[in-house]
Amino acid sequence: MRNFVIVFSFSSSVITNPHHRHNHRRCYAAAPEPNRKTKSTSSLTKQLQSLPQQQSASSSSSSSPLSSSANPFSNHFSDAVRWIPDGSVEYYADFASKLAEDGRIQDVALIAETLAAESGANVARFASMVDSELLSKGISLNLRQGKIEIVVYTLKRIEKVGIAPLDLVDESSVKLMRRQFRAMANSVLVEKAIDLMEILAGFGFKIKDLVDPFDVVKICVDISNPQLAIRYACLLPHTEILLCRIIHGFGKKGDMVSVMTAYEACKEILDTPNMYIYRTMIDVCGLCGDYVKSRYIYEDLLKENIKPNIYVMNSLMNVNSHDLGYTVKIYKNMQKLDVIADMTSYNILLKTCCLAGRVDLAQDIYKEAKRMESSGLLKLDAFTYCTIIKVFADAKMWKMALKVKEDMQSVGVTPNTHTWSSLISACANAGLVEQANQLFEEMLASGGEPNSQCFNILLHACVEACQYDRAFRLFQSWKGSSAKEALYTDDIVSKGGSFSPNNLENHGSGSLVNSNSSPYIQASNRFFFKPTTATFNILLKACGTDYYRAKELMEEMKSLGLAPNQITWSTLIDICGGSGDVEGAVRILRIMHSAGTRPDVVAYTTAIKICAENKSLKLAFSLFEEMRRYQIKPNWVTYNTLLKARSKYGSLLEVRQCLAIYQDMRKAGYKPNDHFLKELIEEWCEGVIQENGQSQDKIIDQEGTDLGRPVSLLFEKVATHLQERTAGNLAIDLQGLTKVEARLVVLAVLRMIKEDYMRGDVVTDDVVIILGTGEANTDSGKQESAVKDVLVKLLKDELSLVVLPAGQRHLIDITQDAQLVDDGNQDPEHTSENTISIVGISSTRRPAILERLMVTKASLRRWLQRKK
Incomplete structure (x- = not known):
């Protein structure tokens, strides 16, 4: 066979001891014996580190006639490479091992490739004789230096000559690789990381151990690259799970184009239909507001004679819950396809009836669900009862709502916070403040934990019933004392008792709380809820025309870190205008602008209404023109307020002005008076x-x-x-x-x-x-x-x-x-x-x-x- 020897042109000043000279002479040995294993010392490998700097110095030396530009190994080492016919494979394997020990794994790959090109028959012997421990040590050294790309491409090169890459990567190297891949996956280098992981996957490497797959998907979604995300998903064993995550990620972003790209890729990658994919796709259509496409997906399944499962059908009904007719149609198709409806199906149907305001149909569905429960086919949950209660609450059928509460308690289902909120809302919508308070007391006595929504409902009920003082007392108790104390005080006032600020204090520590006749002993917990913006909006309405009290609420609101919204500002404008301060109302509208809240049609209409009521018609029409300049579309109230602003016309200009508003109102689709x-x-x-x-x-x-x-x-x-x-x-x-x-x-x-x-x-x-x-x-x-x-x-x-x-x-x-x-x-x-x-x-x-x-x-x- 043909052998080669590597010749290094060191100066005499470099070799300073006999041991170095001896090893140097061995490098020039013309023909090592074939069966003798030649060894070199570590000092030789240290001298090899200066090889790149000496290439230019050796370029003037005569090269071996066997070296050519076509030989990559010769090109890399320039004139320092000389092929010798009697070179042994053992020698080259030993030399490559020493290079690997020094971290020069690229040179090891170059030696292996050159040997394969010159003598392919000896490649297998070379691969078996290279010291794998030293090669693994070299790989670990490069990983510690952050050279993950060099390591991966080197593994790819040596894998071609028969060296198994997985045998060279130990546990410590895996940890180093994991650290660098995670850093790349969380940066702009995510595409490069996926390129490298695709190479490792070709070796049978466990890619899921390197990075968190969901992190990679998130980065791909953030950079809007569905193709890259799909490439990565194909590297993992549970590809369909990641594909669903990709579709859902782009759906939350509202990128329907990327969603469809991932969906089409799913159909090409997966051999069999995956119901999880279809369900996720339908859910994403709902997220993006494209309910029509969800129907197309369902119809395509039927055309391909694919039977959807209950989860796909439920998702389809949920996405189309705004369309009662279509949802009921899907429910009937479930029966035709022998897909058994579960509790989620009935909950979605009840939700659809709630959105459509169909109390009669909701009652029928509720009765059917109860019949199936009595047959042991279903078990109604708290969500079912909460939904049907909300249907009755929206319809102000508070007695029916209370009847549902009795039904759920009779079967051992404990009302949750949302159920209690719906019950309280049912009574509040009907104007039954006392009944709403009693339900709140019952919730506390049963161990329920009220949330901000419960308190807001109670506050709203008090305001709607013009019980403003009661609303403020409840609010004060909410901030620092027991909610039950406020309700108890309200009960005293409602029964003719006197109320003073001291009553709350005495009630908190005196005999009233400890009395056996008190209905609040079972739940004397103190609730400290942080009020929401909606809370202050409700309380502002309770201020009537007291602008200074409203202003104090605004300051308290800001101190709690809550930002006023458009409703807050509109209510404040109305309060200021209610006291006859037209300039102050318009000034608040300007402050709303400067505070960073864009006034909406309600804010402008409120200010226009105030100007019209106080006969500031010129200012009212100027505000109307201003909102038109800001491209804020007037509503029916805006137009009607301006048309009714005058009791008579005094000039042609005024007539023309109102006629122009009248015509604009008709063009906008509103019916004027x-x-x-x-x-x-x-x-x-x-x-x-x-x-x-x-x-x-x-x-x-x-x-x-x-x-x-x-x-x-x-x-x-x-x-x-x-x-x-x-x-x-x-x-x-x-x-x-x-x-x-x-x-x-x-x-x-x-x-x-x-x-x-x-x-x-x-x-x-x-x-x-x-x-x-x-x-x-x-x-x-x-x-x-x-x-x-x-x-x-x-x-x-x-x-x-x-x-x-x-x-x-x-x-x-x-x-x-x-x-x-x-x-x-x-x-x-x-x-x-x-x-x-x-x-x-x-x-x-x-x-x-x-x-x-x-x-x-x-x-x-x-x-x-x-x-x-």
Whole structure:
């Protein structure tokens, strides 16, 4: 076989003792005997450390003819490598062991690879003769130096030549690897860590022992890399568990794209359908609010003839619990598929009924569950009873709720805190404060531990019943004394007893507590709960108009580390405004901005309401414009408050302002109070008659809303005509209006003309009134005739204006708006400004013939001057 020898060109100054010279000469031995094991001393390996620095010095020496650029070993050691035909495998194995002992495991791998390339037959002998203990020691040395990447890639190289990597990694090395992998997994090097773990997994290494799998998944989720997470999951034995964790992690993050990526990978990786995967996927759809996709997943299972288990069905019903019809459908499908419903199924059905407000259906489900319990098929739990109690509580059916409590106690189920909260809420919603307090006492006597929700419910019940002092007494007892003491004191007050601050103190240490007649001996524990923001919001409502008391509560709230929310600020604004301090209310709104809480529609509406009630209408409308600038959408209360802010209109600007709000309200989908606004506009329009000093003779609307037509058409007509005029002529379109509505529109236009005239605008054109196209014998024609009579009487008799029939004119729909055009037959008093040429008439379209009236501009000028 071919052998090689490594030649090192050391200077004479390096070798200072005979032992070194002896070993140096052995390195140059031309042909060691094949069966003799050659050994080198540790001093040789120490001299090898200077090899990289000497490569440049030896580059001028002549290299062996056997060394070539194609040999990686020759390239690494430059001219220091010389192949000798008589070299022995034992010698190279011994030399590699010494290199490993010194931590130069990469050089060991290089020797093995070179030997495999030059003499593949001796690779197995070399692998068996290398000292594994020294090689393991070298690996441990590199791991202590933090060179985990070098170790892993070296193990990969030597594994190719027959050296088993697992035999070289002892327990201490595993601990070192675990420490470095955990550091990499918790940093940006997680991808590099997974690359290295994939190599180790190829050796059969137990990857789960290196890092916490959930930590790696969390990092991959944080960096939004589902592919990397899936690669890691495939390295572990229980891949499906990690895949579920990956799907759930991205679901909590709301990243549905990554969720679907992981889901599709699951279907490719797993050979058989996994119900745990499907259940997790459906739950994630609920987390992301994509309930439609959860239905698609279920339908795909049915198409593939895969029978879902009870857990998948329950998750599907829970995600779709907002849809009562679909949830009931799934429940029926469970019966068709022979999937037996469990207690969770009935709890979800009750929850769905609670959300839908279906008390009747909830009762039926509850009866069925009790029937199955009596048959031994189910065992109702506290959640079931709590849910059905909440159904009755929301429906204010407190007697039914108490009946359910008796049912659960009869079967030995102890009510938990949530059950007691629901029971107390049932009585509180019905306004039964005393009953709610009795339930609270019963909870304490039975050993129940009330939470903040219980106390908040009691406080809310007191406030809703206007028992403000009782609410504050309960709050004070909550902060530092027994909750039972406050209830006992309330009981004394409710029975006609006197109350003073000393009563609480005496009750806490005196004979009242120790009396055998006291119902509170069994539970005299003192409860120290930290109030929540909701607690202070409830108490603020109990302040009424006492702003200073509310301000003290705000300070106490901040001292406890609680931040006011939008409800808190809105309530404070309302309290300040209730005392008539409009500026203070608006100032709180500004402070809310500066405090970092973005005002919502409730806060702005509260401030607008206060301004409207105190006749600060200009400020109210400015706040409305401000909330629009902040892109806060007004609600029905906001619009209605502004529309009702005025008892009458004083100017055209005010009318235009309210009409704009009215139109915006209708566009937003809210139904305004048409009749209220109609009365205001009517009053403003009839002011034209009153200013003439004539008696106001309104016509009773016999048609109005009795015909089923919305009053909004009137406001749309008025709003259209009261916009700023941009054209020279003015045409009033009264088509489709009743007599009273037509009268209001004409009066509104006349008032607009009058106010414009007062500002300096001159009347330059006649006013044309379009009545319609109805024929005399039709219902519409009769209505137009009645409208014409009313208008002629109004304009001629009441306002002394000149009204002439405009004749039959043609109307051409050039744009979407109806425009009046002249057919060339003008009346004598009609000026040239009214003449509009007919253009664009299609030969296939016959123009409609309109009946019109005309108020001359000369009479309008005389009317305006007379009023001036």
